Amino acid sequence: MNGYSDNPLYKVMHPESVAFWGASSNPLGMGSVQLSQLVAMKFPGAVFPMHPRETEIMGYKAYRHVKDLPVVPDLAVFVLPTKVVPEVLEECGQGGIKYVVIVSAGFAEMGSEGKQMQDRLVEIARKYGIVFLGPNCIGVINSHWKLNTTFFPYDAQPGFIGIASQSGSFVTQMFVHLETFGMGFSQGFSIGNEAMVDIADCLEYLGGCPDTKVIALYIESIRRGREFFRVARKVSKKKPIVAFYVGGSESGKKAAMSHTGAMAGPDSLYDGILKQAGIIRAHSIQEMFDFCFVMGSQPLPNGNRIAILTHSGGPGAAAADAAERNGLQLATLSPKTVDALRELVPHTASIGNPVDLTFNKDPNDYTKTMPSILLQDDNVDSLFMYLLIPVGRVMQALAATGANHEQATILADQFLDSQCHAVVGLSGKFGKPVAGGSFCTRNEPFIRKLQDAGFPVLTSPERAVRALAGLSRYAKARQAILAEDRKHGVDQTAE
Amino acid sequence: MNGYSDNPLYKVMHPESVAFWGASSNPLGMGSVQLSQLVAMKFPGAVFPMHPRETEIMGYKAYRHVKDLPVVPDLAVFVLPTKVVPEVLEECGQGGIKYVVIVSAGFAEMGSEGKQMQDRLVEIARKYGIVFLGPNCIGVINSHWKLNTTFFPYDAQPGFIGIASQSGSFVTQMFVHLETFGMGFSQGFSIGNEAMVDIADCLEYLGGCPDTKVIALYIESIRRGREFFRVARKVSKKKPIVAFYVGGSESGKKAAMSHTGAMAGPDSLYDGILKQAGIIRAHSIQEMFDFCFVMGSQPLPNGNRIAILTHSGGPGAAAADAAERNGLQLATLSPKTVDALRELVPHTASIGNPVDLTFNKDPNDYTKTMPSILLQDDNVDSLFMYLLIPVGRVMQALAATGANHEQATILADQFLDSQCHAVVGLSGKFGKPVAGGSFCTRNEPFIRKLQDAGFPVLTSPERAVRALAGLSRYAKARQAILAEDRKHGVDQTAE
Structure with missing residues (x-):
């Protein structure tokens, strides 16, 4: 200032x-x-x-x-x-x-x-x-x-x-x-x-x-x-x-x-x-x-080990490929993490990294429980989440419970708000950067809510992962500058 | 078939x-x-x-x-x-x-x-x-x-x-x-x-x-x-x-x-x-x-020399940079082309390549006359156009002539249709590929009209230029395969 x-x-x-x-x-x-x-x-x-x-x-x-x-x-x-x-x-x-x-x-x-x-x-x-x-x-x-x-x-x-x-x-x-x-x-x-x-x-x-x-x-x-x-x-x-x-x-x-x-x-x-x-x-x-x-919305990572959470194989593979090509490394999940995840996924899912849920049982697993498990892992420095929660599916699910359109709209909105709140809070709670990627735009209410709450959702897995890689490069470059300053006795507080 | x-x-x-x-x-x-x-x-x-x-x-x-x-x-x-x-x-x-x-x-x-x-x-x-x-x-x-x-x-x-x-x-x-x-x-x-x-x-x-x-x-x-x-x-x-x-x-x-x-x-x-x-x-x-x-909408180019048409310096420079990094070459415009363009641009404009109009006098210059001049040049194999014709500006211009909102809407629509028709027709008329780049989306009526008529408008100059470069690589690769076939006496008509 x-x-x-x-x-x-x-x-x-x-x-x-x-x-x-x-x-x-x-x-x-x-x-x-x-x-x-x-x-x-x-x-x-x-x-x-x-x-x-x-x-x-x-x-x-x-x-x-x-x-x-x-x-x-x-x-x-x-x-x-x-x-x-x-x-x-x-x-x-x-x-x-x-x-x-x-x-x-x-x-x-x-x-x-x-x-x-x-x-x-x-x-x-x-x-x-x-x-x-x-x-x-x-x-x-x-x-x-x-x-x-x-x-x-x-x-x-x-x-x-x-x-x-x-x-x-x-x-x-x-x-x-x-x-x-x-x-x-x-x-x-x-x-x-x-x-x-x-x-x-x-x-x-x-x-x-x-x-x-x-x-x-x-x-x-x-x-x-x-x-x-x-x-x-x-x-x-x-x-x-x-x-x-x-x-x-x-x-x-x-x-x-x-x-x-x-x-x-x-x-x-x-x-x-x-x-x-x-x-x-x-x-x-x-x-x-x-x-x-x-880079403007997420905390700095401690390293370059990324976890990828997806429910679609292709976007997960594309994110993994982009991670490596941009200097990130797929985190090796700890045995504790793998055990915790295994409880939550169907038998066809992959709990390597990318973690591929394949199919949502409880939608809270994907937006709350699984990201929290991944971010608690000391081997994980940052998290990419592939995002696809079409409000149409939510409305369909609510209609199936007998809700009329108006009720369904209100309930869907509440549901998305709660999902959004969970995702947005992750980086603050765990002090690690999180970014989302989706092919949906702001026309999709979930994406709009997330972005408006300041959570970065980019338009493809690759773009989001590249941005996380940029943040990781920045964290490293900043550390190098601070270390050099210390070596030369520069007083940090003076600037 | x-x-x-x-x-x-x-x-x-x-x-x-x-x-x-x-x-x-x-x-x-x-x-x-x-x-x-x-x-x-x-x-x-x-x-x-x-x-x-x-x-x-x-x-x-x-x-x-x-x-x-x-x-x-x-x-x-x-x-x-x-x-x-x-x-x-x-x-x-x-x-x-x-x-x-x-x-x-x-x-x-x-x-x-x-x-x-x-x-x-x-x-x-x-x-x-x-x-x-x-x-x-x-x-x-x-x-x-x-x-x-x-x-x-x-x-x-x-x-x-x-x-x-x-x-x-x-x-x-x-x-x-x-x-x-x-x-x-x-x-x-x-x-x-x-x-x-x-x-x-x-x-x-x-x-x-x-x-x-x-x-x-x-x-x-x-x-x-x-x-x-x-x-x-x-x-x-x-x-x-x-x-x-x-x-x-x-x-x-x-x-x-x-x-x-x-x-x-x-x-x-x-x-x-x-x-x-x-x-x-x-x-x-x-x-x-x-x-x-x-690549699915444009004819094949004869070579890798691209012309860039812009009315904004930054997007022109970004397009030029992307062209070279992706194997295209900025076309050297013929003296005839330069003379013809000079008539159309203000003194602050650049008629090198990128051709930077800086400011539209007659909007037809940008969408009809100038692209035609560039595509007629034998030194030009493909054309990139930076696109920004906000309908708001057109409406403003029409309002200034005294048109009411309804009249202005109809006139703006007719104007955009005519501009769109001109741009879409370029590749067919000259047998050379043309692509547009804009930061506007389909929310902008001009962009929507162009895309719906089959003219490729991508979301940035770099993306459009990279795609034209892809088309150019394809044209070259295809030529190489055909040449090799001829060398080995493969009958093209048989396949």
């Missing part, structure tokens, strides 16, 4: 008032769309649309100049044509505005002329003590502060994933992706060309953010390698960082170059830097958020 | 009548649940529940013995306790039933005693000329014949993916997964312990099936390697085969062993066999079906 609210980015994410350049009475203009999202989010602070001619925009009084404003706004957002950006920044400086998000593009990513213009922005900012994000970014989101300066509606719940991204799309277009898991961002930065504020700054800030339990980074290149490494190594001792780096292939590098004008480095170099900094690398955007879900 | 309806599996998949053992008046019994799915599918043929005591089950007249039946059923399905299976099989043989699906478990997967019982089944079947699937399988699905003997409701549309799987879950539990893409199976086999019919038999059959455009295989082990190779090599000349093999890791191997009692082989060996047989390997269930969507 130390220094969190002193961080220059704190005010960018927690403004009491926002001056907004680029919205107009044309609702299709990009600026108007962006301002409308701030309005849709029900931002509780003051909003000042700035416009040379219009006097009212979206129901807010519009202002021509900074000097006309009733207060000095905490934050300015620019969605302006490239060429007017320097003069408006100058005006902000003169008016005392200290924090700016520059959405406008057409700077360093366009070549040397653009680069000169961008340097000019930095010069103006330094003169007035301004800190600005961008240019060529999409903006910021703080779901806990109801702040959304991007042009996408934030539909998800406030969440625990903090993101800093060199692509605006990988902030904004993830709103809908995260929502399919019942997840959301805590805070998100689209950092664009990083003329002043770069990914290391955002990482440091998110490291201190109490709403952020895990940090996601989309990286096309790292500008200040040494600083990034220093910050990452410090933050990763406190919370997991997951990164997706695309600049490592020739094609990714070229694409990144034309995107934000950044020079990317070789894959192996980044691999090494990220690993030593305790950052877990993901290999796609999807994997990055899968990892975030598990 | 040659031999398709003569294949012994044809009748298993196209029965006019089904005798069903194991359903009862208890709706929660596994047999009852399975029969209820056959009923729910509105199977148009005759259904004969078989029961020692009950006289009516689910509205159908129940029979005690095969000899009591009014006709000899084409197919028998057993959901019976293990120990009575041999005698009922014997009864079927005596009654002239030739095709049986044995769902019952407790055979070879349970060890040597079970193996003996399973051998006994084969003996009985041989005596009477019976062909049976299983034991320890879940059943079959023929979506075009309205046949579903599994215990899962088939909710998806009839589709073009044929599957043979050593896991029942990877047939049944995929119904809901495929439905999230608007896809479905043509026909699906859960093959269980493969006592008589094995994966090679199913592959050969699906190779001839006119409703099946691509074949998916879930493999824990291959029992008859030589025969499998022969069949696969023949079938892969006609249609793509995608396989997910889990037995290659030690953990996957052990899990497979307890699942269907199969001995799996080393990863590298299978890698080689699959490759030489023209089979494309997927590394997860999700990837297998991603590949099926693209």
